[in-house]
Amino acid sequence: MAETPVEDSALQVAGVAAEGTEQQIQLEPVKKTKKIIRKKKRPARVQVDRGAISTEPPAQTGDLFNIWYSKWSGGDRDDRHGLNTPAKTRCDPVKDSGFTKADNVTGSYFCLYFAKGTCWRGADCEYLHRIPTLHDLFPVNVDCFGRDKHSDYRDDMSGIGSFSRQNRTIYVGRIHVDDSIEETVARHFCQWGVIARTRVLTGRGVAFVTYQNEANAQFAKEAMSNQALDHEEILNVRWATVDPNPLAQKREARQLEEQAAEAVRRALPAAFVAEIEGKDPEAKKRKKIEGSFGLDGYDVPDDVWHSRTRQLESAPQANQLEAPEQSHMIEPAYAEPVPEPEVQSGIFSSSTVAALRGLAGGNVITQSVAKPSGGPLVAYGSDDESD
Template sequence: MADTTITEVSNDAVAEIDNGAAQAEEGDEQQLQPVKKTKKIIRRKKRPARVQVDPSTVKSEPPPQTGDIFNIWYSVWSGGDREDKYGLNKPAPARCNVARDSGYTKADRVTGSYFCLYFSKGQCWKGSSCEYLHRIPTIHDIFNPNIDAFGRDKHQDYRDDMSGIGAFTRVNRTLYVGRIHVTDDIEEVVARHFAEWGQIERIRVLTGKGVAFVTYSNEANAQFAMQAMSHQSLDHDEILNVRWATVDPNPMAQKREARRLEEQAAEAVRRALPAAFVAEIEGRDPEAKKRKKIEGTFGLEGYDVPDDVWHARTRQLEDAPATGQIEAPEQPLMLEAGSAGAQAQAMPEPQVQGGIFSSATVAALRGMSGGNVTTQAAPKSSGGPLVGYGSDDESD
């Protein structure tokens, strides 16, 4: 009995072990099966524009009177401001931080909106409720030549001190930056600070004078940078004098600017026209090249070839040998006289001297009359038109 009990217990234990092993194998198989990974895309909405200054601190007071007469053209006081002609005795109260302050506003919903002037100076108190754009311009922001990026009307000429909005008679993308603190790395400092406002095309620094000329690729970026860096400082406590640059007297620079304007105009034309038409004009469309070559074989300028004729001519040229000259097939001329006329046309005839008909005409007449045509030359007259004139009257 004891042995039987032990055997039964052993069998049960083995059965339990087998069941446990089977379950373990199933668990291992489930673990070996590849787990499907799902990638969840989280779309973050564009953040709203940040309020740069506290609205309670904004005061709508007129600028302090620094002179005797207010000049409406320059929007400054004159007559008593000789000590600080350009107003460079006070630094700007704030500066725009593009990475922190940019965001969407009400202007993003309206196509063709202008940029916020106060945002460029770091002093906008409206944030996302502003009706102007709170970002830096791009190459896709194109405005009327008479208006700048902030929606202000340009003038015909620049001011005497090259400040202000600018003139519509010239596309100016270069800024004059003065009063820069001279250091060994002045070029790097200027490039680092002014590159924040857009793509820079060229920078020229006069190290000894602390002056730099910064040229942007887009005029709107130059307008934005002029407002953003006016009365600002770089790595030191200087107060920058930012103005519009005058025309570069270097002939190479003038040629370069003229070439750039031509390329810009050509690019504007390319964008306005369909892509297929531009490719055909520039010779980049192989199908247009082939069609032009086929249409040229007809010898008719401005002739609109029908589709069936064009396809037939295409197949004919494709079947022709590649080294052969592409010409129109020669067709024999047909006469109404029938085969005789055709044979007479094919036979070479000697040129008749002094006859009133050409050889081709004589050959055609021979074919029509069966060959009974004389080609004897007419007798030459001995005098003028009335010499040898006869009459049927016997009295002559």
């Protein structure tokens, strides 16, 4: 079928328009959009079935029940530390961690059953299901699970702990020693937090694990109690005693100071912290202008600036310069003298006494009264001289 001239012209116009559109598309810059995909935090997984948890009280292993420690005592000498029974469950922080109801509540504590791998509530739990971090800070008298601490440790260094000492080191006993024991201990305990250092005594089958945060040590103590490493041993996890090494004590004190400084940095505004640490360029410029002492181009050294600041701070209040008093523009009006009130002393008033003194200064002559003469007529007197 032959094409008509009208169709040819329409096709030409359409081709020109298409070419112009292609040129316009080529000239316009292509905007690149970056698609942000935010992965929502998954809910906490249910670790065990509720029906598998026994609601019956534990079997009596002693003669007396200690209400302070909630355990039987006096008859458990065969298995004093409970190390003959391995733990039936274990927490897997990679699979079990997730959000719960406690994530929406500020100051929530961690779930003790989650640490032991026996929490059946999952996302409905009212405690946190995750690993503690450096930002998780709790009062001194409680641990990360919300349990009250005691004034001192137990004799066997078990239990919740003491509030009189910040302990970040746990004792791990009954370890099966082999050639890779240090790597094995670090691999099993690093999943509960950042480890500061690890020390393994291969001759005794004992390890000391120190965490950067005390909450991680509390969590690891409960999570690894009665657990096993690569072999079928049953670990004895307790609190570590104070290291007698002076260098270790100094290192511990220095790390505690660094943690306190980090907590202060998080509490204060970022601009204020930058100004204190000397990282704010505007604060440096302002200090340079204020410390030039009125001299253009004079850069005051830091020692002169600090000495001048200490001198001003230690100067007494009397030596400080004060602005001169300015005279008032409007003078006060003349006030008439107010007569002083008369003060009476004795029988006569002050005005009467003043009048009598004025009379005494004139020509008035006063005579003393004649004394009566002694005799039979006592107190007798007369104005007549003939008597």
